[in-house]
Amino acid sequence: MKLHLKIWRQKDASTKGQMVDYTLDGVESDMSFLEMLDILNEELISKGEEPIEFDHDCREGICGTCSLQINGRPHGPDTMITVCQLHMRSFNDGDEIVIEPWRAKAFPVIKDLIVDRSAFDRIQQAGGYISVNTSGRPVDANTIPIKKHIADTAMDAATCIGCGACVAACKNASAMLFTSAKVSQFALLPQGQVEAPERVQNMVRQMDLEGFGNCTNTGACEIECPKGISLENIARMNREYLSATVKG
């Protein structure tokens, strides 16, 4: 198939970017979306032009590196997948496809389609862990029985890949779904109870400092999340936050 691509090009963080048109022929339906971009880049290189830079690594939907806004939707038209799992069979011959980086104040563009998501790391550094020593000698794993449905719900929250689609989807560029996934995982598990009040307060404080917006419950994040992280996590984080703040 033949595609008309409109792609965001930006030299670096301090240079203004723009949309650039490309036409690409010979795209096959069983190619992945990123393989389609690989082919475009090969063409550009052979013409002596600079290829389009985009983030990607595992290409199997788990590392959370790839991050493209395709026709206005994070990770493109399909649901429950990342860009690297999107295949060209979701498109038709002659389609126009608009490809942009994540748009958020807290995610500045580095180059072309690559953004800086280090704000996510800093939110995790503020409290996304249980403070046990790794070199210590903890008790036997089976001395802490956990109800299966609790463990499963914690696992569902823990599957967040930190890609940032939730932020890109949100009209407020809020990071509530991302932050609440980690808060929830530990709030649900007995091991996480001890530090629960400090954790939620510290992570929310960092989230606000980074310049992410507020949550107005539109639910766009949940729809676009490639791992199906539920809005319930935001509700749980709000309860945790309230209880931590009230109890002091």
Place this chain on the structure above:
Amino acid sequence: MGILDSKEPQGPLANKWTQHKNEIDLVNPANKRNIDIIIVGTGLAGGSAAATLAELGYNVKTFCYQDSPRRAHSIAAQGGVNAAKNYQGDGDSVYRLFYDTVKGGDYRSRESNVYRLAEVSSNIIDQCVAQGVPFAREYGGLLDNRSFGGVLVSRTFYAKGQTGQQLLLGAYGAMNRQIQRGKIKSYTRHEMLDLVLVEGKARGIIARDLVSGEIERHSAHAVVLATGGYGNLFFLSTYAMGANVMAAWRAHRRGAFFANPCFTQIHPTCIPVSGEHQSKLTLMSESLRNDGRIWVPKRKEDAIAIREGKLKPVQLSEEERDYYLERRYPAFGNLVPRDVASRAAKERCDAGFGVNKTGEAVFLDFASAIMRYGKEKALTSGMKEPDDNTIRELGEKIVEAKYGNLFQMYEKIVDANPYKTPMMIYPAVHYTMGGLWVDYNLQTTIPGCYAAGEANFSDHGANRLGASALMQGLADGYFVLPYTIGDYLSDDIRTGAIPTDSPEFDAAEKDVRDRMEKLMSGTGIHSVDYYHKKLGKIMWNKCGMSRNEKELKEAIKEIAELRKDFWENVKIPGSPDSKNQELEKAGRVADFLELGELFAKDALERNESCGGHFREEYQTPEGEALRDDENFKFVSAWEYMGEPSAAKLHKENLVYENIKLKTRSYK
């Protein structure tokens, strides 16, 4: 012992590690504050080592090429992590895990290292649960297990099909705690380009900031390389696109011996190649072999009809199918080790029984598991006489709970529903058992340079068992390296900070800059990927699942020619002074082009078949691997002498005092 001293402690196997820990030197907490450690790579081995060393009090700097430590490729490990907990009461023990690992590795690993791995395995689970890793549980609230290939017990702990992700996020959390305390400084989007030696000791690295293009000097008292494996040598593999051998290869060029480069794991259950455009292969977890049955049609006509789309696999009756693993290996069936399963798939496809359009695929079928689980569920739900459709529906739900994310991944990539029609799979490059040679302390042949996780060679011999990579990464990082590195660093308590303005750093930086300039000066028309794909084809066709003398010799010649062409002609647009993904790729491929030749040379000189290394000249009449313990019971450790063809072989003879060498049999 010669030049290779494994530094294995004396005494009985079961006491070695405890005794060693008691005898090695320690660094007191106040002195640890004066010692810097660089860790390259933030996967399970690097991340866990960084967290633990920082917690002990050392000043740690971590480096990763990804934009966050959380994205290291350990994250993609699906199936699970082994531990000798014996929670299932099925007779598991430290000895049995040790035995299975040595046997699975076809008797080419070091006994003492493997025993230590088995010994600390159960601490890993305790540690991870304390960190809040949400492992799968049974209804009683206790941890669940499943089985993996090459063993007869259930010792694999798992978190859905995302075990690597959950373990890595645990280590990442532990790292984050130390970053917050100021004990770890994390450098993301940075790549190590060279190792710096001062007076023969590893004292720092030259790194490139991948965003600004700036070349940086970082010094430390010791350098840990936890940079994973080199399977991307084959271009198509289950590795992340950025995974590379640069850090290990730069260390090799500076004096670290490279061990068993030809020991590569080809994983039997990956989604087959669909076309020339393909950039990456996707694994379907080995855990699927717990419930999936592998088959091809018994008759060649049926295979051809399936390939041409004239026949559907579900139309073939049980009698018309060849469950070739169950037929050839009745004791282990579908759960034979990976090397055995891969070769068996290749054998059937080469014989003309492949089932996709390229003829390179076999079926992995869940129909009987779905019915079995469905029946059980119907009974426990009190249904009297459920019909087949109800049973199938119930069974599909259970299979979904176990493997849902894998089935979804398969459906998205292949556009076929694996609940209704069998998956198609074929072997693909997945892991490298070879790596930097290390002694019992995980130190390479360069003093102060350590290698952990997949980057070293030590624990898996010629074939790794499923769910053992996660175990080894975390064992090295959480429980081994933090002790053994102290023994070396105890001499450095009065050294003080290592300056970066020394002639050694000057020279290393100059080397790096010259090399980049040379790469950028190529005058040809082809991109980096063009060369990488060519290298991959040579490797897969001549150094892949089966190898022979003639083709290995051809590969050596072809790779050397390709390398020459690459250095003269590769075309890299843009500049080295800013973000430049083509330049990043070029540096990595340049090293693969050297390693590839050493790989073929290693395979050529190992005149036996063992584990993942199958030489066509050395096989039994039934086509099984024929090992030669008389002449090849050693680790090949290669010393860099310039061109790969000049590399010098050193041998570490393997001694088996606690296991009797046998021909590996899974029949």
